């Protein structure tokens with residue numbers, strides 16, 4: 001795995017009460033000639049203090065899942081519950097208040113920050129909107145910038161274009177955390193940063209999680225990044241979860257052929273030059289997904305049943321769930 005970060009905290013994901021519960025989430029976008037179902041019946045939980053990684057190829061519905069969790073836009077159907085409060089169906093003002101408990105970190109920090117505002121005002125924005133007095137807000141901003149490794153006396157007056165990409169992402173993280181959210185949805189938070197900076201930002205997110213007791217939904221197409229920061233990993237393909245398991249299980253003993261193929265695409269994970277399952281072809285359009293198992297058109301082990309029967313996400317080992325009629329067995333340990 002390429003990007004080094006601090007070791008994960010020991011979160012007991014089995015007994016901890018979930019902070020976030022997502023049930024049967026569906027998100028459809030209206031498009032010409034009908035609709036496109038970007039998220040199809042997705043269910044998962046995130047424990048308090050846990051990081052759940054969400055991984056899959058571009059276009060598989062990761063961002064849409066993150067946005068639907070935050071109700072930006074609200075899901076087409078399904079339920080999202082945060083700390084016991086059901087968000088789905090809340091009146092607009094209550095939803096706005098509930099959204100403060102969840103914050104989103106975007107891929108491109110530079111365009112996520114208002115170019116005309118100074119760093120101190122960007123970080124203070126949420127506090128100002130929430131009616132926190134100016135002096136108290138500035139104190140919190142100073143503290144939060146310090147937590148993300150920045151000195152307000154040095155960067156407070158600067159505007160985003162006067163900062164590097166990594167510094168902008170730190171400001172974005174400070175802005176998100178100043179409101180003391182319980183859940184951070186990180187959508188490809190390091191994808192636009194130099195590799196040398198990626199580890200620093202991942203370490204920062206990990207430190208913040210430990211220090212502030214945050215839960216994270218960490219979205220990335222890069223399995224090595226997701227593996228380093230996540231307690232558990234959910235693998236997504238064409239709008240559906242195909243595998244969900246503790247991070248090490250996913251990388252050492254993947255059960256779904258798609259997970260296997262994603263792992264084989266990570267250079268440091270291949271044991272030999274020609275080992276592995278190269279993903280064939282493109283991801284099909286979510287407007288017209290294959291019948292049965294959606295992965296079958298690219299699957300090296302597909303059989304007749306896969307064309308007709310939709311595989312359910314089922315537990316095949318403690319904590320490991322897979323949606324495949326013919327899951328792989330533990331014969332891949334040597335490749336991990």
Ligand SMILES: Nc1ncnc2c1ncn2[C@@H]1O[C@H](COP(=O)(O)OP(=O)(O)OP(=O)(O)O)[C@@H](O)[C@H]1O
Pocket residue numbers: 029030031036038056057058059060061062063064065221286
């Ligand atoms: N606003 C929208 N209107 C219509 N279709 C959309 C919209 N946003 C996303 N999509 C489509 O929904 C599907 C899932 O997109 P999404 O961005 O959620 O995937 P992703 O896995 O996050 O990929 P990426 O990493 O490239 O963003 C794609 O087919 C995409 O083209």
